[in-house]
Amino acid sequence: MEKENCIISLQGVSKIFDGQTVVDNISLDITKGEFVTILGPSGCGKTMTLRMIAGFEIPSEGKILLNGEDITKIPPYKRPINTVFQRYALFPYLDVYDNVAFGLKLKKIPVPQVDKKGNPILDKNGEQVIKMKHLSPKDIDQKVARALRIVDLEELEDRDISTLSGGQQQRVAIARAIVNEPEILLLDEPLGALDLKMRKEMQLELKDMHKKLGITFIYVTHDQEEALTMSDTIVVMKGGNIEQVGSPMDIYNEPRNAYVANFIGESNIYGGTMTAKLKVRFLNHVFDCVDDFPVNEKVDVVVRPEDVILTKIEGKKDQKDICQGVITEKIFKGVHFEYLVEVGKSEITVQDTRNREIGDIVKIDIEPDNIHIMKVDLTVNTFLDAWIDKENRVRISEQPFDVDVTQLLPNSTLDEEGYLIAANGKKYDLNDADVIAEVGLSNIEIIDGYDNGQCNGVIVSIIYKGDHYQIMVRTDEEEEFVVDTMYSWNENDLVSISIKPEDIKLTIKGDIAKYEVQ
Amino acid sequence: MKSNKKKEAKKTRRFFSVFGIPYAVFLILFIIIPILIIVYYAFTENGQFSISAAASFFTSWAKWKVLLISMFVALQTTIICLLIGYPLAYFLANKKFNKNTVLVTLFIAPMWINFVLRTGATRDLLTWIGVKGGRMPYFATLVGMVYNYLPFVILPLYSTMLKLDKSLMEAASDLGANPFQVFIKALAPQTIPGIVSATLMTFMPTMSSYVISDVLSENMITLFGNYINTEFGLGSWNTASFMAMIMLLIVGISLFINLKFNKDKEGGRTQLW
Incomplete structure (x- = not known):
């Protein structure tokens, strides 16, 4: 089922948060020892994915397997996974040493018991007694020193966190995570707060560290350059979905769709x-x-x-x-x-x-x-769950749009009461009729501001296509309209959209005969 | 030009310093002079310098006992208040459990009711449920104290808890801390400023309060405050003043400790002291 050396595997994982689907049925296998970057704009679900791997969030659906074992509901402190947090989350009341040693001091390792002569102590069944013991201060010292050496901070052991620069704090955060020798290191936009030069340096250092430690890194970022520089594999996410998984070269040279191409480079x-x-x-x-x-x-x-x-x-x-x-x-x-x-x-x-x-x-x-x-992604907007209301308007995600319903039957007309009269005189009541609505990309007009059109929404993505923009508007009801337009808009603009009645193409679901009025 | 500006600045400063005068008068009249008077009475007898008040305090086991009992009651009140107030403040400040501030207001509302009235009501309530001050004076006093000072514990703790850095708790959990260890190592250290303020706001007033014990224990428990009051009533101003001075010293020391605690914490806006 899973790949031989797959360390972590997400299987159909979804997360619904406050009624919104943040992560939508994603599946992903990560190979042991890989440097994987999850790349996407803010709000694409990448951080939520990381938090589910770390154990801070429990998926609403799906499973997470670690080395083939289901860890979906295991709390973070029982997972062999450590995280470098976006804002470092260092303990301000502890010094550098104690921050790094935090995990080690909590850790208990099995120690086979021996008596004074060095002979193993046996229990009733003749098996050696094994006790869980904390690490000795000497071991902790050694491990902390090693971790601090890896991040180049040997001399700062006794310093207070508040006296460190952003870059140094970053390093402490990394040392604090790697000192526990996790199987997977999660990094949540760890370089976001650093200036450009520091960031470039840290990118290379992280890559180097990854090589030295040989553990799996899962890195989350919105910076495509960072992703290209460091990763073995890039996972491009958008709107809670995975758009493409591949090596940096693949993603750059063979983007699967316009979104990925636009996002990478x-x-x-x-x-x-x-x-x-x-x-x-x-x-x-x-x-x-x-x-x-x-x-x-x-x-x-x-x-x-x-x-x-x-x-x-x-x-x-x-x-x-x-x-x-x-x-x-x-x-x-x-x-x-x-x-x-x-x-x-x-x-x-x-x-x-x-x-x-x-x-x-x-x-x-x-x-x-x-x-x-x-x-091509899309040539027409198709709404499969549309229906006709009693005023003979089409409801697309509950929003009413004026439409010409006579197109459903050739040569039909509407009578005063709003019934559809066919050419042969048959009468149809279209109230609640399920239809498929199709609207061409260039037939939707975007109007500035709320409540100026038939439906309100927010612009969630803009792709420039040489001579026009392809804009995605997400309505308040979470329906998405893709619009081709000459005009430039900004992401997150609040807009209304308007569609001319003649531009909506309707197809009735099933046979129209069931709506016939006897 | 420059000197002109300087002069101008000086003038404005002098002008504004006029506004400080009422405060200075207040300070001298109601704080400095009373303290000086207390110190004066503490070390004189009939206008002559004397340490008899000091001697009578330090040699009287009764007075020491009252002081120790007061401190014990104060300590007990503080601990009980913290035990009740800490989890309460946590839940009140946590959006998962409490989405509005109405509950918080309700919990601290007793603070706005007249103190004597409130204590009288507490006595009646306690009597009604069978905790008669005459029969269990100590318990009644303790209940009264805890009830009175609980809002002063909740408020500072609540405001610290509002600013809890949740990522630290996540980090601790990530590094292998179980929920209890997360509390000890990541949550509690963040709330120390709140705990210190809460402690001081309970400990200091309980030490010196005497109305509560008077009313609730039906005069069967004498706290340091009661003692000072009695001494003043008896006309032994020197002894009473010396005891008041001791009280002042204890309060001063606890304030000093608070200052030490909060020295290296930036901001300090959570502190009410």
Whole structure:
């Protein structure tokens, strides 16, 4: 069932917190000795996942196995797992030594009993008596010293926590966790409070520590660069779900969908169409590619800024077989320049080491294997649990939307009482009829502020797709609308959405005959 | 320009210092002078310097006994109050158990009722349930004391508990501490400032209170406060003053200990003293 050397395994784990699903049925196997990073924006459920592994939260559903044993309901103090907390959570009333020794002083180890001559003491059954004993002060001393040496803090044993810098406190927190020799070390955004330079240093040190200690690290962060630098495996999470699991290289080069591509590294994302076998059209140009998708399929195309090759051309050429654009922005980034190139209505971000000027006309080339094509997430919003209310409006997650219900039957009309009259004169009462509602991505309008449209929501994600934004609006009732729009919004904006009645496509569930009025 | 500004600043300072005068007058009139008078009476007899009051205090076993009993009662009250108040404050401050502040207000409401009235009511209540002061004076006094000073324990503990760093408790649990060890090693140390304030707010007033024991024990228990009161009533001002001074010293020492305890804790806003 599980992999041979799988140390921890989440099986269908969900967590509902205050009525909200924070973690939604995730399954994950982590190999012994791996450095695993759970990556995602705030509120994606990554910290909750970590807390469930640590034992601070009990999953609402599912199981957590440690070395094949169910530990779902075992309290934290009985798990061979230690945590480095986000805000360190060091004991301010203890000095560095006592903080690090905290776990060791509580620990009891089995000690075989021997008498004064050194012979083992036997019990009635002839087995050696084993007593649980605390570690000796000498052992504790040694272990603490070793842990402090690993984190480079040997001289600070007697210092008070409050006299340490953020970086030093961080190290104490790590020492306090690793001194217990856990099987798994959990790290909850441990570098979040450090400045950039310290963070980079600690990243490398942590990686080094991982190599030296050989234990499993599970690291939670929202910083994609941190994840790429340190991990063996990255788990990308979004909205309580796992989007992709893979090595940093896989995740960067082969993102499974636009969300992952957008989250990991900078990228240009376009909506494209397959025009022929191994040919994809985007940026008004047909490029060769290496991903095989059915012809005419709508796809998402990801191009990393560093993979775009610019060549300067003199004068605007009207050649159809080259993709050309104008440089509209230029930013010096040290190692390279970052250009924004306008190609027709779209734009593309390019990283190039050569110095070019704004206004330059350039030819755009992209190597076929640098064009990453993904199955498109969504072309239409589909709401499977919609129903019609007595005013002949469609309810999408309880929100009423005006709609033309006559589309359910060809050539039908509505009478004064709101019954649907078919062409053959049959009468239908659509109240409570279950339907499937479909709304095109570009048929939804986002309006600023609450209560200005038919339904209120908050913007939860924005992905720029070259010439438009794809925005996800989550309503108060937890329904999600995906909207294509030209206008830029901000995440967490409170908005209302509005849909024109003619843009909602309805399909009745089952046979319409059951709604017939006799 | 600069000197002008300086002068200006000096002027404003002088102007504002005028507002301090009422406080200074109050301080001198109602705090410093009374203390000086107590000290004066404690070391004089008929206007002459004398240590007879001191001698009579230190040689009188009766007076010592009263002092010791008072301290014992105060200690007992404090411990009982803490035993009741500590868990109560924890639950009141924990959002899981208590989502509003109404309960907290209810628990500290007795503080706002007139002290003498409240004690009288306590006596009647105790008599009604069969705990007659005349029959069990010590128990009645203790009940009265605990009832009176419980709010003073709950309040400082509650405000410390509101600010508990839960991550420390999680960290302790993570490092292998069972629930009891979490309490001892991660929760209790965080509440020390609250415990210290609560202790002082109970211990010091119980030491000197005499109304409660008077009313509830029907004059069968004499505490240090009662003794001082009696001595003043008898006209032996010197002895009474010396005893009052001893009381003041004890209170001063306990305040000093509190200061020591809280020295290295930053903030200190939880302290009511």
